[in-house]
Amino acid sequence: MLDAFISGAHQVFAFDTLIYMLIGSIAGIVAAAIPGFTVTMAIILTLPLTFAMDPLQGVSVMLSVYVGGYTGGLISAALLGIPGTPSSVATTFDAYPMARGGEPGRALSLGVWSSFFGTVISTIVLIVAAPPLALLAVKLGPWEYFSLIVFALTIVASLVGNSLMRGLIAGVIGLGLATIGPDPMMGRPRLTFDSDLLMPGLPFLVVLIGIFAISQLMSEVEDHGKGKGSDALIPDVIEFKTWAVMREVLMRPVNLVRSSLIGVFIGALPGAGGSIANLLAYDQAKRGSKKPEEFGKGTPDGVIASEAGNSATAGGGLIPMIALGIPGSAVDAILMAALMVHGISVGPRLIMDNADLAYGMFVAMVVASLMMLVVCVLSMRLFLRVTDIPKQFIVPTVMICCVIGAFALNNRVTDLYLLGAIGLVGYGLKSLDYPLAPLVLGVILGPIAETNLRRALMSDADWTVFFTRPISAVLLAAALLSVIFSVRSVLKMRKKDRPATDEQDGD
Amino acid sequence: MTTPNGKSAAADASASAALRAKTEVARLISYIVFGLGSVYLSIRAGELPTSRWEPLGAGSFPKLVFAVLAVLCLIASVRAVIDIRKAGQLDGLAHAFGQWVKARRISFAMFGLLVVYLLALPVAGFSLATFVFLLITQLLIAGISKKTLIQSIIAALIFSVGLNILFAEVFNVFLPRGVLFAA
Numbered sequence: 001m002l003d004a005f006i007s008g009a010h011q012v013f014a015f016d017t018l019i020y021m022l023i024g025s026i027a028g029i030v031a032a033a034i035p036g037f038t039v040t041m042a043i044i045l046t047l048p049l050t051f052a053m054d055p056l057q058g059v060s061v062m063l064s065v066y067v068g069g070y071t072g073g074l075i076s077a078a079l080l081g082i083p084g085t086p087s088s089v090a091t092t093f094d095a096y097p098m099a100r101g102g103e104p105g106r107a108l109s110l111g112v113w114s115s116f117f118g119t120v121i122s123t124i125v126l127i128v129a130a131p132p133l134a135l136l137a138v139k140l141g142p143w144e145y146f147s148l149i150v151f152a153l154t155i156v157a158s159l160v161g162n163s164l165m166r167g168l169i170a171g172v173i174g175l176g177l178a179t180i181g182p183d184p185m186m187g188r189p190r191l192t193f194d195s196d197l198l199m200p201g202l203p204f205l206v207v208l209i210g211i212f213a214i215s216q217l218m219s220e221v222e223d224h225g226k227g228k229g230s231d232a233l234i235p236d237v238i239e240f241k242t243w244a245v246m247r248e249v250l251m252r253p254v255n256l257v258r259s260s261l262i263g264v265f266i267g268a269l270p271g272a273g274g275s276i277a278n279l280l281a282y283d284q285a286k287r288g289s290k291k292p293e294e295f296g297k298g299t300p301d302g303v304i305a306s307e308a309g310n311s312a313t314a315g316g317g318l319i320p321m322i323a324l325g326i327p328g329s330a331v332d333a334i335l336m337a338a339l340m341v342h343g344i345s346v347g348p349r350l351i352m353d354n355a356d357l358a359y360g361m362f363v364a365m366v367v368a369s370l371m372m373l374v375v376c377v378l379s380m381r382l383f384l385r386v387t388d389i390p391k392q393f394i395v396p397t398v399m400i401c402c403v404i405g406a407f408a409l410n411n412r413v414t415d416l417y418l419l420g421a422i423g424l425v426g427y428g429l430k431s432l433d434y435p436l437a438p439l440v441l442g443v444i445l446g447p448i449a450e451t452n453l454r455r456a457l458m459s460d461a462d463w464t465v466f467f468t469r470p471i472s473a474v475l476l477a478a479a480l481l482s483v484i485f486s487v488r489s490v491l492k493m494r495k496k497d498r499p500a501t502d503e504q505d506g507d
Numbered sequence: 508m509t510t511p512n513g514k515s516a517a518a519d520a521s522a523s524a525a526l527r528a529k530t531e532v533a534r535l536i537s538y539i540v541f542g543l544g545s546v547y548l549s550i551r552a553g554e555l556p557t558s559r560w561e562p563l564g565a566g567s568f569p570k571l572v573f574a575v576l577a578v579l580c581l582i583a584s585v586r587a588v589i590d591i592r593k594a595g596q597l598d599g600l601a602h603a604f605g606q607w608v609k610a611r612r613i614s615f616a617m618f619g620l621l622v623v624y625l626l627a628l629p630v631a632g633f634s635l636a637t638f639v640f641l642l643i644t645q646l647l648i649a650g651i652s653k654k655t656l657i658q659s660i661i662a663a664l665i666f667s668v669g670l671n672i673l674f675a676e677v678f679n680v681f682l683p684r685g686v687l688f689a690a
Contacts, residue, residue: 052678165583166534169541172576176545179552179569188565190555191548214621218614221648392649392659396641397666399621403628404670408680416625424618431611432534450568454561461562 001131001355008056008360012367017057021064021364025371028068033076033383034394038085039069039274040330041213045401047205047338048408055342056357060364062335063314067119067368070274070311071376074111075383078303079104087274087310090282094295094302101298109245110300111307112376114256117249118308119369121260122267122315126322127362130351133323137348142456143466147475149449152270152326153442154479158486159269159276160435168483170434174442175449177202184447185454197414204337206406206415207422207443212330213402214423215430217395242377248300255285255301259308266309267316267328270441274310274329281309315365322358324348326445330437333444341409528594529603535587542580549573617644632685637667 011017024046031042046065050058073088078095091111098107140148153175157167180191181201192198249256259281266277285305286295295302317328318335325347327333336346344354351358376383406419430436456465467473552573555566591597608615624640631639641663649655674680 048680049678051680165579165586169538169576169579169583172572172579173541175572176548176569176576179572183565183568185561186558186565188555190565190569191551218611218618221613221617222611390649392645392655393662395617395648396644397662399617399644400637400641400666400670403621403625404674404680404682407682408674408678411681413629413683416628420618420622420625423621427614427618428537432530432537434537446572453568454563457563458561 001359004355005359005363007356008358009363011054011056011356011360012060012363014057017060018367020053020057020061021368022371022375024061024064025068025368025375028065029072029075029372029375029383031065032069032072032085032088034389037394037398038212038216039066039073039087040334041216041398042069043331043334044205044209044213045398045405047334048405050338051341051408055339055344056360056364058338058342059335059357059361060368062338063361063364064368064371066314066331066335067311067365068372068375070119070314071112071115071307071372072383073310074108074115074307075380078107078111085274087278087313088306089275090278090306091303091310093282093306094298094300095306097296098298098300098303103298105240106245106300107298107303108376108380109240109242110249110303112373112380113246113249114259114304114307115311116369116373117256118260118263118311119314119372120366121257121308122264122312123362123365123369124315125261125264126315126318126365130319130323130358133319134348134351137324138352140348140471141469142452142459143469143472144475145452146449146456147466147472147479148324148326149445149452151475151479151482152320153438153445154482156270156438156441157435158482160437162433162435164483164486164490166432166434167438170429170436171438171442174439175446176442177207177439178443178446179450184451197417200410200412202418202422202443203409203415204443205334205341205409206419208330208334208337208440209402209406210419210422211426211429211436211440214399214419215426215436217399217402218423218427219430220391220395240377240380249304252301252304255288255304256308258288259285259305260312263309263312264316264319267313268319270320270326270328274313277313277316278306278310282306311369318361318365321346322350322361325350325448327441330440333440336444526603528591528597529600531587531591531594532597532600535584535591538580538584538587542577542584545573545576545580549577613647616647620644620647628685629683630686632687633682634667634671635685635687637670638663641666 012021027046028039028042031037031045032039042065043062046062050061053061069085070087073083073085074091074095077083077088077091078099081092081096081100083089083092095107095111098104098110153171154168157171158164160167178201180198182188183190189199262281262284263274263277266280267274282295282302282305285301286292289295289299289301291299313329317332320326320328321332321336325336327336339346339350339357344350344357403416403419406415407413409415426436429439457463465472466476549570552566552569555564557566558564620640620643624636627636627639630636642659645659645662646655649659671682674682
């Protein structure tokens with residue numbers, strides 16, 4: 001293990017890797033500081049740039065974009081009151097009032113330090129938890145694996161978005177899309193309708209770019225002219241008080257550790273990412289606080305909880321990805337796809353077969369969070385200007401980058417036509433309030449689910465084995481429970497809302 | 508409910524209920540489309556030959572998946588119909604759809620441009636096609652004036668020619684050169 005650790009660290013600490021990671025950190029912070037530009041999109045755009053790199057180098061760069069991105073959302077959240085990414089919604093609750101109250105520097109520094117400690121704590125949990133989990137997972141048979149994926153998909157569908165039904169439909173559409181093209185075991189073409197376009201199947205990354213990025217860009221230019229963002233109210237002189245604030249954060253160990261652990265746990269659940277952790281950690285900090293009335297008025301505890309919470313999901317999400325080969329979020333799915341592009345099979349054997357890679361990723365997480373810290377402390381002032389870049393430059397340029405990303409994967413022009421078609425479908429789904437994360441996870445988990453299902457039935461054609469093997473049965477029961485629970489909570493909410501005419505649904 | 512505030516709140520609530528009913532109609536259509544599509548695909552998948560080596564052939568999993576999708580869509584449609592009947596207020600559906608499209612006119616225009624761009628890419632090559640695409644979309648979003656025109660031309664040049672060079676030289680990714688320039 002130590003060998004692998006050293007070998008991984010050796011690769012990460014190579015000069016060119018560090019330079020690329022630094023650029024990645026800056027790019028992540030900048031991207032997330034732009035309202036409407038999510039961390040997911042930043043990672044998608046980084047991906048084609050990493051094709052030419054070594055696997056570990058590429059993944060390290062993407063991790064630094066990831067870690068930087070979770071912090072970048074803080075900037076516009078604190079200074080403009082607009083969450084730069086969905087994962088910094090709760091950050092606006094206290095960081096913005098604090099900034100408006102004359103302490104913008106303190107708000108930003110608090111956020112940066114909490115993000116840093118959140119990431120480090122989550123990485124520690126990752127290092128401790130992933131290897132034993134993988135050891136356990138290797139012993140799982142195809143029955144357990146199939147049930148695990150069913151469980152993962154129902155969890156995603158019930159946690160993301162406003163409607164369980166649409167979440168499930170999106171997830172199953174994803175599974176269905178993954179069946180187009182050659183079947184994963186025998187390579188027999190399926191549902192291709194003899195079209196050259198569909199013959200190789202739908203490449204995961206093209207689906208991902210179309211579904212997430214193109215649809216997001218299209219909705220960015222909706223309702224043009226209405227509700228132009230208020231002019232940036234960034235004061236010229238900001239006092240960051242870096243070291244004083246570090247002590248301030250460390251003086252609140254309970255809040256910091258609790259929020260980080262919430263982030264790790266939420267991150268490890270498939271589909272539930274930074275946006276949920278951000279709100280949940282904030283909520284728990286408020287409940288646990290002796291002065292809950294100060295929340296929402298600029299209390300440091302609120303900033304620490306929300307930022308430590310969302311940053312800690314980065315390490316949490318890697319736990320199931322590294323240990324089980326099941327991505328915890330759309331971003332982890334992209335990381336997983338990046339490894340697959342490099343010909344590395346992701347699954348419980350990753351940590352055994354490519355130990356240096358897995359341990360290198362742990363090292364890269366720590367390095368990335370350090371870089372984020374240094375970059376933020378030194379040049380936060382510059383990033384504040386990013387929020388001023390007008391949309392007309394960002395949207396078309398990012399769209400071009402999406403096209404390049406989709407093309408660079410296979411150098412196939414037909415992939416671009418797929419990208420256009422999938423982008424339109426994604427935009428339609430987004431407009432109708434279908435959650436998109438389950439769909440993407442469905443596409444990546446589909447072939448794994450199918451392979452395991454068929455393997456299971458090959459060794460024993462009896463379907464009841466899924467219910468008689470204990471772990472498999474527990475996972476299926478958990479899947480059923482997660483559906484029942486979310487149906488129940490929806491019904492409860494409907495009852496409660498009925499007299500007051502529920503307005504919040506559908507946005 | 509007699510205060511002016513109460514009245515406007517009630518009006519708001521009924522307006523939002525009407526809006527919800529209309530959104531629900533749009534969703535119902537999507538459920539039906541997905542449902543019918545999945546029934547068709549499930550049947551097509553069932554026609555794939557079974558395997559001699561395993562109980563599940565190539566077709567079984569897609570058949571299963573699309574069947575589940577069809578069932579989910581059926582349940583969702585039934586619930587949507589119930590919701591719509593409860594809410595009523597479906598007058599002005601065409602108008603609402605018009606408004607919906609109008610608010611998204613730039614999105615659709617941009618998508619149209621993207622399609623043209625993707626079709627032109629193999630012919631015109633990356634740099635030229637991208638330059639034209641960027642220029643038009645930037646002006647579409649920002650509006651045409653002397654200032655935006657100059658800004659857009661500069662930005663379009665940087666990101667068309669510049670990206671091409673960056674990818675070719677640094678990342679070894681060669682973007683389409685175009686039939687026009689292939690010789």
